[in-house]
Amino acid sequence: MSTIALLTDFGTQDWYVAAMKAVMLRICPRAQFVDISHAVTPGDIRQAAFVLLSSYSYFPDRTVFLIVVDPGVGSERDVLVAETDSSLVVAPDNGVASYMLKACSPVATCRGTNSKFMLSKLSTTFHGRDIFAPIAAHLAAGVAPAECGDPLPHPVELAWPEATITSRELKGEVVYIDRFGNAITSIDTDRLQKLPPGVYQAYLPNGMSLPVHAYYQEVAAGMPLAITGSGGLIEISINQGNAARRLGLHIGSCIALK
Amino acid sequence: MSTIALLTDFGTQDWYVAAMKAVMLRICPRAQFVDISHAVTPGDIRQAAFVLLSSYSYFPDRTVFLIVVDPGVGSERDVLVAETDSSLVVAPDNGVASYMLKACSPVATCRGTNSKFMLSKLSTTFHGRDIFAPIAAHLAAGVAPAECGDPLPHPVELAWPEATITSRELKGEVVYIDRFGNAITSIDTDRLQKLPPGVYQAYLPNGMSLPVHAYYQEVAAGMPLAITGSGGLIEISINQGNAARRLGLHIGSCIALK
Amino acid sequence: MSTIALLTDFGTQDWYVAAMKAVMLRICPRAQFVDISHAVTPGDIRQAAFVLLSSYSYFPDRTVFLIVVDPGVGSERDVLVAETDSSLVVAPDNGVASYMLKACSPVATCRGTNSKFMLSKLSTTFHGRDIFAPIAAHLAAGVAPAECGDPLPHPVELAWPEATITSRELKGEVVYIDRFGNAITSIDTDRLQKLPPGVYQAYLPNGMSLPVHAYYQEVAAGMPLAITGSGGLIEISINQGNAARRLGLHIGSCIALK
Numbered sequence: 001m002s003t004i005a006l007l008t009d010f011g012t013q014d015w016y017v018a019a020m021k022a023v024m025l026r027i028c029p030r031a032q033f034v035d036i037s038h039a040v041t042p043g044d045i046r047q048a049a050f051v052l053l054s055s056y057s058y059f060p061d062r063t064v065f066l067i068v069v070d071p072g073v074g075s076e077r078d079v080l081v082a083e084t085d086s087s088l089v090v091a092p093d094n095g096v097a098s099y100m101l102k103a104c105s106p107v108a109t110c111r112g113t114n115s116k117f118m119l120s121k122l123s124t125t126f127h128g129r130d131i132f133a134p135i136a137a138h139l140a141a142g143v144a145p146a147e148c149g150d151p152l153p154h155p156v157e158l159a160w161p162e163a164t165i166t167s168r169e170l171k172g173e174v175v176y177i178d179r180f181g182n183a184i185t186s187i188d189t190d191r192l193q194k195l196p197p198g199v200y201q202a203y204l205p206n207g208m209s210l211p212v213h214a215y216y217q218e219v220a221a222g223m224p225l226a227i228t229g230s231g232g233l234i235e236i237s238i239n240q241g242n243a244a245r246r247l248g249l250h251i252g253s254c255i256a257l258k
Numbered sequence: 259m260s261t262i263a264l265l266t267d268f269g270t271q272d273w274y275v276a277a278m279k280a281v282m283l284r285i286c287p288r289a290q291f292v293d294i295s296h297a298v299t300p301g302d303i304r305q306a307a308f309v310l311l312s313s314y315s316y317f318p319d320r321t322v323f324l325i326v327v328d329p330g331v332g333s334e335r336d337v338l339v340a341e342t343d344s345s346l347v348v349a350p351d352n353g354v355a356s357y358m359l360k361a362c363s364p365v366a367t368c369r370g371t372n373s374k375f376m377l378s379k380l381s382t383t384f385h386g387r388d389i390f391a392p393i394a395a396h397l398a399a400g401v402a403p404a405e406c407g408d409p410l411p412h413p414v415e416l417a418w419p420e421a422t423i424t425s426r427e428l429k430g431e432v433v434y435i436d437r438f439g440n441a442i443t444s445i446d447t448d449r450l451q452k453l454p455p456g457v458y459q460a461y462l463p464n465g466m467s468l469p470v471h472a473y474y475q476e477v478a479a480g481m482p483l484a485i486t487g488s489g490g491l492i493e494i495s496i497n498q499g500n501a502a503r504r505l506g507l508h509i510g511s512c513i514a515l516k
Numbered sequence: 517m518s519t520i521a522l523l524t525d526f527g528t529q530d531w532y533v534a535a536m537k538a539v540m541l542r543i544c545p546r547a548q549f550v551d552i553s554h555a556v557t558p559g560d561i562r563q564a565a566f567v568l569l570s571s572y573s574y575f576p577d578r579t580v581f582l583i584v585v586d587p588g589v590g591s592e593r594d595v596l597v598a599e600t601d602s603s604l605v606v607a608p609d610n611g612v613a614s615y616m617l618k619a620c621s622p623v624a625t626c627r628g629t630n631s632k633f634m635l636s637k638l639s640t641t642f643h644g645r646d647i648f649a650p651i652a653a654h655l656a657a658g659v660a661p662a663e664c665g666d667p668l669p670h671p672v673e674l675a676w677p678e679a680t681i682t683s684r685e686l687k688g689e690v691v692y693i694d695r696f697g698n699a700i701t702s703i704d705t706d707r708l709q710k711l712p713p714g715v716y717q718a719y720l721p722n723g724m725s726l727p728v729h730a731y732y733q734e735v736a737a738g739m740p741l742a743i744t745g746s747g748g749l750i751e752i753s754i755n756q757g758n759a760a761r762r763l764g765l766h767i768g769s770c771i772a773l774k
Contacts, residue, residue: 001546026317058542058645129316178532273567283575
């Protein structure tokens with residue numbers, strides 16, 4: 001069985017994800033699909049890049065990641081085929097895979113141009129079905145990335161909003177808000193250890209300061225806190241509540257630990 | 259592995275889809291499920307018929323399509339079991355499979371009456387679990403359609419809102435609106451070639467006229483256009499925007515190309 | 517193939533469900549996943565318990581049920597590993613599996629403490645990925661429940677809102693509202709037979725009384741009725757309409773049959 005992990009902004013109400021899976025099953029009948037998410041905000045490359053970064057490392061070796069968040073479909077953007085030590089990636093070359101690729105250094109990056117691995121008839125609006133999915137399925141079936149096209153030496157990279165550190169302060173920003181309203185920041189917990197020992201508070205844009213805790217239950221239900229999230233980043237949360245909504249946090253909100 | 263493709267109006271919040279899959283795995287443990295959609299508007303047979311028409315041809319040969327959009331559950335409507343050159347269909351006989359069957363001419367259509375292929379205890383409200391799913395799983399496991407019941411010579415057909423053509427004009431209507439707000443019309447792009455050569459515009463009910471383009475990027479972000487969609491039908495779209503919402507289009511809105 | 521059925525309150529917009537599946541595929545590459553639902557209201561243990569009760573019995577023997585509705589994540593609550601005659605359950609010991617376990621008497625219940633079956637690095641906020649999923653995958657791969665930890669003799673139980681019966685009346689309450697707006701009550705249809713023969717009506721909190729019918733079609737489209745639902749419980753429905761919304765029903769609303 002070959003695992004193919006899908007991440008798109010297609011939603012699940014239409015047939016678009018199913019059409020991609022159908023195309024892939026024709027090429028690789030033993031594919032095992034895992035949906036990472038299809039609820040990326042339409043066209044939000046940065047959000048998808050963060051979701052991929054947060055999830056890719058848990059997948060089995062040789063997983064093929066098929067990422068289709070492609071506001072430039074039909075334009076000149078390249079098709080990126082990348083190979084890392086442990087996995088394969090097919091995505092538009094618009095930066096959507098760049099956080100992941102930065103974290104796990106690709107051994108090869110190619111331009112997906114070989115029409116042998118695409119549908120014979122290409123639409124101008126649905127390259128997910130006609131180009132990305134069949135390439136991903138061929139990789140899952142054993143095709144080598146280099147067969148897909150010439151090297152693409154410098155794939156597009158998105159800037160990561162690196163947390164900044166001063167003598168007694170770490171500054172980052174909210175990079176993702178999840179279903180529960182947890183506001184995930186760009187502040188890596190490991191960096192807290194570079195600050196002088198002491199008790200730190202998280203400061204929000206509205207002036208509020210929150211304690212940093214290890215467990216939700218260290219505060220009462222309904223109370224806010226900062227916590228190390230499951231991806232090793234500081235999150236602003238409310239125990240059994242929606243922090244983003246109640247504290248007015250959104251993508252880009254500045255968070256300081258001091 | 260046998261592919262079973264599911265299309266329902268059950269949503270994914272309750273356990274209804276899972277109950278159908280569970281029932282099928284008992285009968286056909288090697289089934290490979292692909293969810294086409296479970297977000298069909300409750301009871302909207304026409305919407306589901308269009309979704310099936312748009313997706314079926316991408317699936318592998320011998321796929322079993324299990325369609326449960328069944329506002330008449332518990333009434334006298336028949337259970338339709340159909341076989342085409344390349345696939346099998348199980349659906350209520352209410353027209354939901356008729357666009358697909360018209361496009362790929364069934365070789366056999368039967369009435370699913372053989373209780374051997376149903377659960378032993380039938381509810382009156384959930385034939386998806388008790389009748390349709392077990393029949394689909396038995397087909398996937400190799401049972402012949404003719405074993406399911408007597409021929410059903412004239413399955414219910416839905417009328418397709420055929421585009422009309424005059425000397426210099428093609429008239430159709432909006433038949434589907436997708437997650438991105440693309441308004442898909444009943445106008446087949448191929449028919450444009452029957453019009454005299456020239457530059458055509460799409461006319462909307464609000465009096466607006468839009469250029470017909472090949473790529474979203476031929477207009478600026480936020481600008482509307484008409485384009486050949488991925489299913490070969492003319493769509494009214496906005497480059498990186500929601501056309502249906504912004505242009506006031508809904509199912510049945512008249513669109514003319516002239 | 518081993519079936520693993522998932523029920524969580526994680527939603528499908530983030531990568532949380534995918535991370536669990538990814539972890540499980542590393543341990544049990546031949547797992548066949550069935551999503552029961554990921555749309556449980558965040559933290560609503562009782563809702564999840566009802567969904568599991570309603571669906572578990574349709575799954576193949578040896579299915580592993582992985583239930584993660586865990587508002588107490590990171591606190592002292594135990595990890596429950598249970599074995600019944602026909603299946604295995606991994607869940608937080610907060611009662612979420614108790615309706616199912618009451619219905620099918622477990623042969624063994626253990627505390628999931630053996631770190632050999634968990635990820636090596638545990639977060640404090642995502643035990644679904646770090647503890648529950650890997651234990652479930654090890655069970656699916658053949659590990660015996662007793663290897664997971666010591667017996668847990670008295671798992672937490674939720675009270676079921678048992679319908680009460682008097683000489684000529686059955687009283688229950690709404691326990692679940694589905695996508696279609698059907699309000700499922702705690703009144704088991706079988707108990708109707710303990711009442712004197714006769715024609716019964718369902719009485720709603722707003723004073724309305726509804727006929728009890730066997731099929732939706734016994735009333736006109738848009739008309740309300742009481743009906744035996746697919747799980748054997750009385751439901752308040754509207755033929756092709758949303759009963760909960762139109763009749764003002766919610767979880768806990770009292771329904772009487774007399």
